[in-house]
Amino acid sequence: APSDADAPTIFDKIINKEIPSNVVYEDDKVFAFRDINPQAPTHILIIPKVKDGLTGLSKAEKRHFEILGRLLYTAKLIAKQEGLDDGFRVVINDGPKGCQSVYHIHVHLLGGRQMNWPPG
Ligand code: 5GP
Numbered sequence: 001a002p003s004d005a006d007a008p009t010i011f012d013k014i015i016n017k018e019i020p021s022n023v024v025y026e027d028d029k030v031f032a033f034r035d036i037n038p039q040a041p042t043h044i045l046i047i048p049k050v051k052d053g054l055t056g057l058s059k060a061e062k063r064h065f066e067i068l069g070r071l072l073y074t075a076k077l078i079a080k081q082e083g084l085d086d087g088f089r090v091v092i093n094d095g096p097k098g099c100q101s102v103y104h105i106h107v108h109l110l111g112g113r114q115m116n117w118p119p120g
Contacts, residue, residue, distance in 0.1 A: 014031075015047070022034040024078055024081070027074075029048060030074045032045065032109075040111060042110065046074050047105065056095060056100055056103060072090065075088075075090050075109045079111060082111065082112075084111035087111070088110060091108040092106070
């Protein structure tokens with residue numbers, strides 16, 4: 001039986017294209033698609049194709065160093081592709097207090113409007 005860390009999420013179905021999504025980037029390790037509930041004119045989720053226990057950033061281990069770097073580097077590539085030349089934001093929500101809802105690590109890339117530092 002799969003452990004909790006290996007339990008599939010909706011993102012597996014998105015990667016496998018069992019659930020359609022608006023794909024903006026894909027390579028052998030990384031997949032990126034538009035958020036279904038965008039919080040900015042550009043709102044993209046960047047995820048590892050293989051979760052490898054990385055349900056969230058709080059579960060990161062040394063074996064994840066490479067994929068963590070690739071996720072951030074891909075955010076930069078997509079920001080450029082999306083024309084976010086005046087700036088953008090990346091966010092990783094973790095756990096209940098971080099408002100994480102899907103337990104397959106994902107980097108949010110937000111842009112196309114002025115961001116405001118969260119006052120809450
Ligand atoms: P979290 O709240 O875990 O940081 O982010 C999860 C994100 O996944 C949310 O912004 C939510 O809108 C997005 N999301 C959840 N289900 C789907 C889906 O089926 N398709 C797409 N494109 N985005 C989804």
